[in-house]
Amino acid sequence: MxxxxxxxxxxxxxxxxxxxxxxxxxxxxxxxxxxxxxxxxxxxxxxxxxxxxxxxxxxxxxxxxxxxxxxxxxxxxxxxxxxxxxxxxxxxxxxxxxxxxxxxxxxxxxxxxxxxxxxxxxxxxxxxxxxxxxxxxxxxxxxxxxxxxxxxxxxxxxxxxxxxxxxxxxxxxxxxxxxxxxxxxxxxxxxxxxxxxxxxxxxxxxxxxxxxxxxxxxxxxxxxxxPRQLIERYSTREVAEFRFPAGVQETLDGQFEGLGSRIEKLPDRVLAYADDGEAVVIAARERGLHPETVLVRRSTLEDVFLRLTGRSLIE
Amino acid sequence: MTAAAMTRPTQASPWATAGRVFEHRARQYRRLYRASLFGSFGIPALFLTAMGFGLGTYVDRTPDTVLAGVSYVQFLAPGLLAASLMQTASFEATYPILGGLQWNRIFHAMAATPLEGRDVALGNIAWITLRLTLVGTIFAAVIVAFGATRSWLIVFAVPVAVLTGLAFATPIMAFTATQRTPDKFAQIFRFGLTPLFLFSGTFFPIESLPTFLQPVAWLSPLWHGVAVVRALMLGTIGDQPLLAAVHILVLLAITFGGALLAIRTIRERLKRG
Missing domain, CATH: 3.40.50.300 (P-loop containing nucleotide triphosphate hydrolases)
Structure with a gap:
């Protein structure tokens, strides 16, 4: 400080x-x-x-x-x-x-x-x-x-x-x-x-x-x-968010392993942390995963909080 | 915002800080005083007419040793004066206080500035004192207009009636600061004030009560207040000056004890947020 x-x-x-x-x-x-x-x-x-x-x-x-x-x-x-x-x-x-x-x-x-x-x-x-x-x-x-x-x-x-x-x-x-x-x-x-x-x-x-x-x-x-230090320290530059049709996410156990540097499974989506989000999306497709929607975004403090506590800020 | 040239007031005395709370309450009242003052004239006039003259006509027809030549309206007026200030004081010590602590939370706003719990308590007590003085003075003026006082000592009856009100206001305020809802206020009024209003010598001398009940009157601050206010207005204060002094001391003790308690409960409440 x-x-x-x-x-x-x-x-x-x-x-x-x-x-x-x-x-x-x-x-x-x-x-x-x-x-x-x-x-x-x-x-x-x-x-x-x-x-x-x-x-x-x-x-x-x-x-x-x-x-x-x-x-x-x-x-x-x-x-x-x-x-x-x-x-x-x-x-x-x-x-x-x-x-x-x-x-x-x-x-x-x-x-x-x-x-x-x-x-x-x-x-x-x-x-x-x-x-x-x-x-x-x-x-x-x-x-x-x-x-x-x-x-x-x-x-x-x-x-x-x-x-x-x-x-x-x-x-x-x-x-x-x-x-x-x-x-x-x-x-x-x-x-x-x-x-x-x-x-x-x-x-x-x-x-x-x-x-x-x-x-x-x-x-x-x-x-x-x-804010920038926290994101650098506790998260990656980018995040790929995958959403699957209802019920599908639960069947995909283990298939995300190795995608990006860290995986976070939320009730409604899966987050893959990586410096290059697009690369993770391509890798996921190659593994045969078919998410309903895909979003690549920059890391935020929300990700920092998730990493530190395992929970979202607003629940 | 101009730069550092501002004058920052130095530490103020407790009188000054409580005075700022008083000022806030007075500023609120500026919006309401017309309606409020009108009511202050109306209520005593109605009561004195209905009870004093309406009911009094019947009472005065019966020769009675207790009233001893005093007309019923002259007997009743002091009781009504003290009882009315009891009611005003109790109202002022409940809803507006809970409001500042719970609803608009202005007392919490004060506690975030150099003011603190003691200022909130004392400023409000000071404000209630002024309110009671206003209501009491108007009530006394109506009594004089109705010819319902026998002595010019009514001038001193007003401060005694105000003190009677404060003996209710301060302990009730202390209680209010422990509440989060007004639910229990109705019980105070119904089971506390209404019996006191009826059985503290307001409408009839407590000597008319069964003997075993009479000592209970000593527990009623209103009875102490009514006794002195009546003695002043009937001009009989000189008969038992020592007793009058005891009554006053009781009222002072309750008022001060209640004020100390109110400072404590308001302080605690503001700390808890």
Whole structure:
């Protein structure tokens, strides 16, 4: 975890043996990671992997059970309020006040940080512009679409000009167009040098936004690197996907052996990993395999996850 | 977003941070106050007319040693004032609190900023205090307009009635923070508040109850509140000042105990997410 490090700057987040337990259940099991200033850092993993618990510990809303955690150089146990004053938090579930207008939601949130009312109003207008909601400022929150509410939540999290943004599943539940609008805004923040920490179970989101990420599964970090590094390390350049008519795949035991460097059998298809996917397809035909459809594609983080855990990200 | 020139506020006092929660609640109320204030006039006027004058006409015909020359509407008005603040307080400590924790989750939004559980609890208690003061003042004004008070000490009866309400609000708020659904609220109202409303000396002196039941009134915060509010409005507070002080102390103790508990349960709830 070194290539992003800027000389002479301390990490914004440093976790060692970080653990969260709820009774006998361990949600986060002794994880280590650093987040450097200016980078976009992701936690990729399926639901229940411990991503949200990790985020809530970083956000100083959930106390750590074990290990050490430093956020912005401070200890959440003793300086929680001070740390939170410098964070911008986008929670997984919207926490907007439906009884107030869009603009009022921003102003009142700024007041939580102790900014003066005129200052809050000025920032609110600036942020509405940034998330393209200026014309909805006087409307109540309730009729807004899911994507607009997300953008409003992002605007809200920026009201204190945070040093560090925490985004928990920022686009879960949004339609593709709304997701791209959110990504676009996050990408702009990244270009401005805002440090982003996000969780996601979408590999495309992780690939689009993250400079570096950790893969989480069952409360542990199972791999760490940039999206490209992870793909290089844990997968091949290409993947050939074979789909067979119903019932056929089960009869083909053993016939894939030696195709590509690795075979992964999913319930609905067979994946053959190779640097040259076309060559694998030709080899399969020569063996007399007759798949219904064949697809050759580049490896993604989904393949990395499958390799590391034997399961898909979204089940 | 302008650059680093921004002024970052330094650590604020607990008063200031709780004040921000209060400010949020006040901002929400700005949308509702017209309808809400209208109701605050209407309910007492209706009750005093129906019970005080309607029912009171019959009661006043019967010579009674307990009421001792006090008209029924004058006896009833203090009870209604205290009981009405009990109900307002209990409502404010249930649905809006559960809403902020469970439905729109705005209290969780607060906990992600420099604010914390204590601020959420105290800010809401402060807000409820203001709400009760408004409702209580209007109620008292209606009572005066109906000629149902005997003493100018009604001015002090309002804060005592507010305190009575708070003695319900803080423990109920502490309970609300342990709930995920409003299912048990109906039980609080039905099996908790309604009996208290009926048997705390609101409509008739508890001396009319069977002797063995009378000590039970001591367990009712409403009875303590009604006793002092009535003594103030009838101008008899000077008769037993020590007893009045005990009543007030009981209400203060419940309010503070409830507030400490509410801080704890809200804090725990916000930690759990």
């Amino acid at each position: 070194s290539e992003q490090r800027v000389a002479g700057t301390a990490p914004l987040i440093q976790a060692r043996g970080l653990t969260k337990r709820f009774g006998t259940f361990t949600a986060v099991d002794a994880v280590d990671f650093d987040v450097q200033p200016g980078e976009a850092f992701g936690f990729l993993g399926p639901n229940g992997a411990g991503k949200t618990s990790t985020m809530r510990m970083i956000g100083c809303t959930s106390p750590i059970s074990d290990g050490t955690l430093l956020v912005l150089g401070m200890d959440p146990r003793t300086e929680g309020a001070k740390i939170r004053g410098r964070l911008g938090v986008v929670p997984q579930q919207d926490t907007l006040d439906n009884e107030l207008t869009v603009r009022e939601n921003l102003i009142i949130y700024g007041r939580y940080f102790g900014f003066s009312r005129p200052e809050c109003a000025r920032r609110a207008d600036e942020l509405l512009e940034f998330v393209q909601l200026t014309d909805r400022g006087k409307d109540l929150v309730e009729p807004l679409s899911g994507g607009m509410k997300r953008r409003l939540t992002i605007a809200r999290s920026l009201i204190n000009e945070p040093d560090l943004m925490l985004l928990d599943e920022p686009t879960t539940g949004l339609d593709p167009q709304a997701r791209h609008l959110v990504w676009d805004r996050l990408y702009r923040l990244k270009q401005r040098g805002v440090t982003l920490v996000l969780t996601t179970h979408y590999m495309d989101e992780a690939e689009q936004l993250c400079d570096r990420l950790v893969v989480m599964d069952k409360a542990k970090i199972v791999a760490e690197g940039s």
